[in-house]
Amino acid sequence: MPWLANIGSLSFLLGALVSGLAALWIARSGAAERSDRWAGVAALALTANWCFAAASFGAQQPVVALTEVAKNLAWIYVLLRLFANDGRDETLRLVRPAAIVLAIVEAFQIVLVMLALRNANSPGAATLVFETSAILRALTVVGALVLLHNLYVGAALSSRRILRWNAAALAGMWAFSLNFYTLSYLTGEVPLELQAISGLAAAIIAIPFAVGFNSSAAGLEFRPSRTLTFRSLSLLVIGAYFVLMLVLANSLDMLRGDIRALTQVGLILAAGALALIWLPSQRVRGWLRVTAVKHLFKHRYDYRNEWIRFTNTIGRTGFDESSLQERAIKALADITDSPCGLLLLPEDDGTLGLGAHWNWPSAQLPSCAMNADLAGIMEREGLILDFDEVRAGKDHHGELDHMPAWAEAESRAWAAVPLLHFDRLVGVVVLARPAIERELDWEDFDLLGIVGRQLASYLAEQSGQAALSEASRFDEFNRRMAFVMHDIKNLSSQMSLLLRNAEKHADKPEFRKDMLVTLRNSADKLNLLLARLGRYGTGGREEMQVIDLAEVSRSLVKRFDGVHPVRLSRCEDIEIIGDRDGLEQALVHLVQNAVDASEPDVPVMIEVFSDGISGQCQIIDNGKGMSPVFVRNGLFKPFVSSKDGGFGIGAYEARETVRAMDGRLDVESREGLGTRFTVSLPLRSARAIYAGPREHIEETV
Numbered sequence: 001m002p003w004l005a006n007i008g009s010l011s012f013l014l015g016a017l018v019s020g021l022a023a024l025w026i027a028r029s030g031a032a033e034r035s036d037r038w039a040g041v042a043a044l045a046l047t048a049n050w051c052f053a054a055a056s057f058g059a060q061q062p063v064v065a066l067t068e069v070a071k072n073l074a075w076i077y078v079l080l081r082l083f084a085n086d087g088r089d090e091t092l093r094l095v096r097p098a099a100i101v102l103a104i105v106e107a108f109q110i111v112l113v114m115l116a117l118r119n120a121n122s123p124g125a126a127t128l129v130f131e132t133s134a135i136l137r138a139l140t141v142v143g144a145l146v147l148l149h150n151l152y153v154g155a156a157l158s159s160r161r162i163l164r165w166n167a168a169a170l171a172g173m174w175a176f177s178l179n180f181y182t183l184s185y186l187t188g189e190v191p192l193e194l195q196a197i198s199g200l201a202a203a204i205i206a207i208p209f210a211v212g213f214n215s216s217a218a219g220l221e222f223r224p225s226r227t228l229t230f231r232s233l234s235l236l237v238i239g240a241y242f243v244l245m246l247v248l249a250n251s252l253d254m255l256r257g258d259i260r261a262l263t264q265v266g267l268i269l270a271a272g273a274l275a276l277i278w279l280p281s282q283r284v285r286g287w288l289r290v291t292a293v294k295h296l297f298k299h300r301y302d303y304r305n306e307w308i309r310f311t312n313t314i315g316r317t318g319f320d321e322s323s324l325q326e327r328a329i330k331a332l333a334d335i336t337d338s339p340c341g342l343l344l345l346p347e348d349d350g351t352l353g354l355g356a357h358w359n360w361p362s363a364q365l366p367s368c369a370m371n372a373d374l375a376g377i378m379e380r381e382g383l384i385l386d387f388d389e390v391r392a393g394k395d396h397h398g399e400l401d402h403m404p405a406w407a408e409a410e411s412r413a414w415a416a417v418p419l420l421h422f423d424r425l426v427g428v429v430v431l432a433r434p435a436i437e438r439e440l441d442w443e444d445f446d447l448l449g450i451v452g453r454q455l456a457s458y459l460a461e462q463s464g465q466a467a468l469s470e471a472s473r474f475d476e477f478n479r480r481m482a483f484v485m486h487d488i489k490n491l492s493s494q495m496s497l498l499l500r501n502a503e504k505h506a507d508k509p510e511f512r513k514d515m516l517v518t519l520r521n522s523a524d525k526l527n528l529l530l531a532r533l534g535r536y537g538t539g540g541r542e543e544m545q546v547i548d549l550a551e552v553s554r555s556l557v558k559r560f561d562g563v564h565p566v567r568l569s570r571c572e573d574i575e576i577i578g579d580r581d582g583l584e585q586a587l588v589h590l591v592q593n594a595v596d597a598s599e600p601d602v603p604v605m606i607e608v609f610s611d612g613i614s615g616q617c618q619i620i621d622n623g624k625g626m627s628p629v630f631v632r633n634g635l636f637k638p639f640v641s642s643k644d645g646g647f648g649i650g651a652y653e654a655r656e657t658v659r660a661m662d663g664r665l666d667v668e669s670r671e672g673l674g675t676r677f678t679v680s681l682p683l684r685s686a687r688a689i690y691a692g693p694r695e696h697i698e699e700t701v
Helices: 002-029 037-057 062-084 089-118 123-154 157-187 192-196 198-211 226-254 257-278 282-296 303-315 324-336 372-381 387-391 405-409 442-505 509-535 549-559 580-597 628-635 650-660 687-691 693-700
Strands: 341-346 352-358 413-421 424-432 545-548 566-571 575-578 604-610 614-621 664-670 674-682
Touching: 002 037, 002 192, 002 198, 037 062, 037 198, 062 089, 062 123, 062 157, 089 123, 123 157, 157 192, 157 198, 192 198, 303 324, 303 442, 324 341, 324 352, 324 413, 324 424, 324 442, 352 424, 352 628, 372 413, 372 424, 387 405, 387 413, 413 442, 424 442, 545 549, 545 580, 549 566, 549 580, 549 604, 549 614, 575 580, 575 674, 580 604, 580 614, 580 650, 580 674, 628 664, 650 664, 650 674
Parallel strands: 566 604
Antiparallel strands: 341 352, 341 424, 413 424, 545 575, 604 614, 614 674, 664 674
């Protein structure tokens, strides 16, 4: 149609004129601070050159196609310079490869032009070249639009006003091209109407693009949306996959007959299998995420999303009714994508033991998971341990000399984060290595340190609430004991009165004698119980005396004779200073616990020996054992009992009784293996070390 050709020529002439003037204006009056200024000038100049060639030779001539390739490459470079305009090289590490891929696909058009010239007399080959060119151009435009969208959305609000004219111009240009090449591929021929107004479209686009350089802007802050960026990367991956499948499908035209059909079916099966294997893979998704975060964003973490996830994890127990300790581990592990973790909590002597775990049930830690020296370094320095650095021999504050053997041997151990509350170590969280291995950097240390302090405040608050609840239960217990003491006191008075009356009115001497003995013993026992109850909570100490620990142990064996087999496997004569009644009561309780946990025919073993400073009495059973969590959180907690109808104060009272004699009670237990209770009391000869010279002198005198 001649009239359409004339309109096309005028349109291209207008596009060449406007684009050339726009390039000249930017070169002379554009913002000099813009690093993309000369890239824009070159792109507009090449656009003018393409329009001039199309008006001179015709839009479908090979030479015009080559000038179009040069023009498109220039605009891709402009897009790349817009990304680089924020002044940070790391923003280009992911964008640059995508832009290079788009440029390579566009440059492939030169090969297609040469193939079109060679196969001009072959209609089938010419159609294949035309369709390939159209679909590759469409995919290039889609990729450019995706990058442009990320550029504008990721820009700071103050920068969008400067960027919007350039972004609008580029979006209009590539939107027009997308429609043009899509119609070309679907219809199998060039849409002449759109081709005729292509020059006019170039002129319209050149104006807002030039206006965008009217404002001076030294740089643009690139802040892409992470969710949108990940989706855009997925779109690029899908596009690349689509291109690959298109190339493979078109290459099957060289085959004929059954071989072609068989190859097509095989290609579909292979593509489906590849998608099913790799697309749902957590490792592949993790790798894509780490790569995008590492090379595209200024910060590794999206702090807003991390804080929302942290709050939801801590504030909700979920369906599994997980404890605060487990949720604390999970909240910290989610930050680094760690699959599991451990929580170490401080013991009375400053060491740290296993307090809880999250998804790490197979961790085998000793009772002393971290010694007091290493815990002190982490508390004093706020040190986050990088176990990879420890294994490499890198030392910061002398922690290498105190590293536990299990941490160096456990390859999954990746980092240990101290939980500090008012500069006091509340616990340590050990994080497992994430699925995608990487090194800890400064941003990990900063965020983990801050979150660790926040978690420490939650754990400290829970500990305070537990202490208040325990104090409340003790207060209620004391009030009940007050009523019991009152009743016992009244009973003691009544029995004393009965005793006096019996002394006066009994007729039979023998009966009177037996009655007096019985009543006197009962009154003595009640008065003794009343005295012991009166001393609870007052801080008073029983009368100390010399105790033969071996003799006490033998009496325990006799006491349980006929009830359950109790054996004395080792017995050394040891003298200690303490309260005999209280010690016997504590040991009886521990032996009774061991008996309850053992099978009827399995004996409980008692060992009595000295280490030179203290006398030790060990009570060993091969019973059910206890979990580390119960040992820490339930065994020595008053009013918490695993037995039906138990008061839950026996183990607590035993420990407090031993402590009152300057000793200590330790427990080692493994589920399914048994339990060992160790009562350590200072020897009489070593009493001065514990109590000081004055008490030692008083005892010797």
